[in-house]
Amino acid sequence: MRATALAWFSAFAAMLLPWCAGAAASGAPSIALFYGAKVPAAQLSAFDAVVVEPDSGFDPRAQSTDASRWLAYVSVGEVTSSRSYYRKIPPSWLVGGNAAWQSHVVDQSAPGWPRFFVDEVIAPLWDKGYRGFFLDTLDSYQLAAHSDDARARQQAGLVAVIRAIKTRYPEARLIFNRGFELMPQVHDLAYAVAFESLYRGWNQARKQYVAVPQADRDWLLAQAKTLREQYGLPVLAIDYCAPADRRCARETAAKISADGLIPYVTDGALSTVGVGAANALGDAPQQNARTGAPHALARTILVVQNVPASTNLNVTPGVRYVSMPLNYLGYRVEFADASKLPAAPLDARYAGIVVWLDGPPPDAGAFRAWLLAQIGNGMHVAMLTSFGMNLDDALAARLDLKPVRGLAGKRLQVESIDDAMMGFEMKPRPDPRDTTGVRAGPHSRSLLRLVSADPGNDYAIDAAAITPWGGYALRPFAVFDMPMANQARWVVQPIRFFKAALRLPDDMPAPDPSTENGRRLLMTHIDGDGLASRAEYPVDGGAINSKAPQYSGDALYEVIREFGLPTTVSVIEGEVSDDGPYRSIAPRLREIARRMFALPNVEMASHTYTHPLQWMRVTGLAAQNSEDTTTEGGSRANYNGLSIDIPGYRYDTAREIGGSIGYIDRLAPPGKRVKVLLLSGDCQVPASVIQAADAAGVYNMNGGDTLITKRDPTWSAIAPLGVNKDGYFQVFAPNQNEEAYTQLWQGPYYGYTRVLETFEMTGTPIRFKPVDVYYHMFSGTKFASVEALKQVYGRLLAEPLMPVYASEYAQKVLDFERMSIEQDGDFWRVHGGGALRTVRLPPGRAPELASAEGVAGYLAGPGGVYVHLTGTDARFRTVDAARAQSLPYLADANGAISRFTRTANGLSFDLASHVAPRFSLAGARACRVSADGRALSATPGSGRQARAEYAPPRRSSADTNPVHVDVACGT
Structure with missing residues (x-):
């Protein structure tokens, strides 16, 4: 496994992937290796340990999951x-x-080599955030040492290197690739040992896949x-098969x-x-196996679209329409452009x-060739919308379709329609100017004839159909666009269509970041725009003398304090600093x-340095370094009003993000720091901006623009959770701010009350989003x-919600991206980072509590049944929800649960x-309930649907320490 760093690394990373499910079940750590140039962190972070090629530019500190799980590939014996x-x-x-690998063999007996290796190889990687190392080429010395004495000196040198690593970094996790002869001296320092080619190998010199002789296999099995x-x-054990030969891979893994x-x-x-224990048994990764090793379900959908290179991903159909359902x-x-298809x-x-x-x-x-290959x-x-290519007779036959020609300009009418799948938000309207002539074949099911x-x-x-290979809904019967009204409508029911066309399992627990412990999340975040704006009415209770000017922040301070809800507050550095346009009042703004x-x-946030309005234009101008971005004196121009004008400043991503965070941190009280970057302007940021936030x-x-209302009652106005941009994830705000309800702040200024429509329509009959009270500083004017x-x-405040900070919601969204779902016989296994604590089951199903692990209740x-998880791992099987559960359980709670324990006669947890x-x-009707040792009684008016509600006394309004709850039942 030598390879140039990237190729080598991508290979081994993939190798450890499959071990995740099977090994984890037996108590061994799950390990993955990936040495490609683009690390798929979302797929890999469910593993206990992931080996990556550090030269890929991967940053373990930027990941939302535990950074200690990321290990760096290092070559000890060669360079x-x-x-x-x-x-x-x-x-x-x-x-x-x-x-074969175009590398040099290093003399392990060189006196300065152990220290050099730790100083020049390991230490820089440790500083980058890696907390473990995959030690490769431990047997390469045999290429240069040809006597017993020479080999002994090389082995002693390798042992010295390994011990030097553990001496400098005792907590480092080390995976050895072979190095069997070293085990008597270093086995106590190993996290795991790997080797290659037990049944199937790869000959690097001849570029061939080869069968491994029985004698070699017997020797490896003995080791x-x-x-x-x-x-x-x-x-x-790492073996090799051709990438297209999945049967070879699965049989070998078995x-x-x-x-x-x-x-x-x-x-x-x-x-x-590659293929590992999780999918070694079946013929397809989505197989709904009920026996054998745990079976990992693929949770990623590839969306292929063709959009101009200058278009930001946020506004493409794949994000606007496809991603949310x-x-x-x-x-x-994940997204791919039709010009750059994954091979x-x-x-x-x-x-x-x-x-x-x-x-x-x-x-x-x-x-065409790529599509047919998949x-x-x-x-x-x-x-959706079109096939994107000429549907000739040969292609149509492959797709169980038949071309129908001569339709141009012909009037059409609906003959039959699948009412459950079509006509969802509007009835189909055939357009003779935009019709694809195709008829579904005998093995397909028409949805719209x-x-x-x-x-x-x-x-x-047949304008829409479910086919043996998937399904289609052609224009204009997927989303009907109404550009004059700036609206759109789903004609096809997207959730049902995608489930049917992609053959998605009906019973998979769906990770759901809208909810925790049965309650819909509630958050508040404030964009910093307008802190320099004066309040236009007297602000009651302000600490400033009434004769002094009062600003928007003075008014919002009172609102935030009065309602006491978690609130993420941001400021724009350029507004409050002495370098900006408000330098005369900047000290007063910083005081606010x-x-x-x-x-x-209050949680602290940055709203950037200069508040870019149109990110693609601003970053594009900066990249071009064109003449119109500077004045004659060399100072930065105003980017045509695209951001706050700071004399002498030219856009710089690091200054805009990391710099503003550092400045705002200096405004923090003891114990606080900036937790969130609230994106500004149109929020159509490039990946580099998200990367800068991660690095900080x-x-x-922010972004997404969810704005469903009674005036525009369509799912097409509901944004997804966010968007993955080159491996960096932009988290969208759950809904839009007050500008959308006040005609871009032209009035009526009480218009934000209509956000309650959005909350209702994203909460029922399907809960798509949490509740987000999102507004700007200028709302205080x-x-x-x-x-x-x-x-x-x-x-x-009158609704049963769970208040959280914006940072907590963002963590749940990122955990959604990384969570793994497996089937283990009749059981489901869920593994995540611990931030996202809810999976949703179909209506009528519930977890069986007696056999569940990591489940507090439901x-x-x-839209379904919400299961309350207690940490990073859960295991449960489902039963009919109407079936009586013999154990008490948590029905809902308005806070985070920890230390959940089910006892012989009840349960306990911290809230x-x-x-x-x-x-x-x-x-729990026959149970005694106490909080911090004090007996609790069910609150008046509760107890409906066999539920009893409790409200432990709070020591003070500022006390957020957890209360410990004990539930003791029976004798």
């Missing part, structure tokens, strides 16, 4: 000239070469037996599993996600493919900001707008809420 430390190695230390029985170490080892079977370049079903989304077999990585083509792809022939490999595809509306013609087409940040229910150690949010906020808050709600704690129990 390539591409490594940054290569030129620092004395030539006398290089004693041989490996032609593995020693590692497991004598040293108690996890052992990973053989390795039968030997009691952790399997990983991947391609020779380790550039594809897929997110609701529990699936993350590797996709069935191990994706649960399905959605294609949205508004025009022909750049290379229709290549797209279908031939068992992938299901949902095609159109026939000729003209006497004497017998045309008939400090006062707001000091409130116990904060979460990001008007009496009407402040009263609107108070009215909204007042309504929400509650039926809009930490940002407001006065409340919780409900079910099945």
